[in-house]
Amino acid sequence: REVVWGASWGVSTRLIGALIMTHSDDAGLVLPPRVAPVQVVIVPIAPKKGDVEAAKALEESLDHLTKDLEGRGLRVKVDDRDYLRNGAKYFEWERKGVPLRIELGPRDVKQGVCIFKYRAAIEGKITVDLASAADDAVTGLEDLHNKLYEAATERLESGITRGATYEEMKAALEGDEASVYPGSGLYLVPWKCDAENEDKIKEECKATIRCYPFDENNDPAVLEGKKCFYTGEDATHMALFGRAF
Numbered sequence: 001r002e003v004v005w006g007a008s009w010g011v012s013t014r015l016i017g018a019l020i021m022t023h024s025d026d027a028g029l030v031l032p033p034r035v036a037p038v039q040v041v042i043v044p045i046a047p048k049k050g051d052v053e054a055a056k057a058l059e060e061s062l063d064h065l066t067k068d069l070e071g072r073g074l075r076v077k078v079d080d081r082d083y084l085r086n087g088a089k090y091f092e093w094e095r096k097g098v099p100l101r102i103e104l105g106p107r108d109v110k111q112g113v114c115i116f117k118y119r120a121a122i123e124g125k126i127t128v129d130l131a132s133a134a135d136d137a138v139t140g141l142e143d144l145h146n147k148l149y150e151a152a153t154e155r156l157e158s159g160i161t162r163g164a165t166y167e168e169m170k171a172a173l174e175g176d177e178a179s180v181y182p183g184s185g186l187y188l189v190p191w192k193c194d195a196e197n198e199d200k201i202k203e204e205c206k207a208t209i210r211c212y213p214f215d216e217n218n219d220p221a222v223l224e225g226k227k228c229f230y231t232g233e234d235a236t237h238m239a240l241f242g243r244a245f
Contacts, residue, residue: 019032022152025120031097032148038076038096039076044104045105054106061109062078074134074138098119102133109130113127116140118140118144119144159185161184174205185242187207189238190226191228191229191239192237193237194231206243207242212240
């Protein structure tokens with residue numbers, strides 16, 4: 001008989017917190033398109049009062065655009081609240097992290113276009129043909145998702161120090177360098193699995209093993225010739241050390 005490998009993969013508040021901290025900025029929440037409850041918000045810009053023809057044309061274009069976006073499988077919200085200024089709507093949806101805002105007004109309808117504004121990674125407003133807006137939204141959201149992922153990966157890598165000695169890690173953590181953002185608060189080092197030594201390190205500099213990264217531990221050849229950064233004995237793992245906050 002062997003002991004089972006038990007694991008829990010439930011979505012918890014920690015995962016949600018990590019999502020928020022990884023991507024968001026000073027303007028508010030930034031949500032990757034694949035997990036955003038609302039992927040696209042459309043803000044129609046009302047025509048002048050009494051302009052029945054423009055209002056009808058806007059309503060028809062808005063209906064077609066919404067159906068086209070939903071037909072591509074996107075989660076869409078139309079913000080047609082008439083008691084809020086457009087600027088207030090923009091601010092609200094930006095703060096809530098909706099990946100793409102589409103503005104559609106009477107002038108846009110006449111020209112057969114709409115305006116795209118992405119929440120992050122893609123700068124400025126983009127004029128898009130209404131006929132291709134749904135396809136452009138799908139492509140743009142996928143591009144945004146990839147850019148957010150790439151930026152997060154680069155930020156993670158920049159925060160990992162490789163090949164440090166124990167004394168170097170201890171000095172950096174005691175000097176509180178890890179509190180500087182962005183800073184190197186994680187240390188990927190060769191390690192001989194030993195609970196007592198891990199407890200000693202925790203007492204000495206408040207660092208513990210955060211995980212054994214898969215990529216660095218799948219191939220036994222990676223550990224050949226490597227010595228534990230704490231004891232100098234043959235390493236059994238590549239471990240990621242850091243402080244917990």
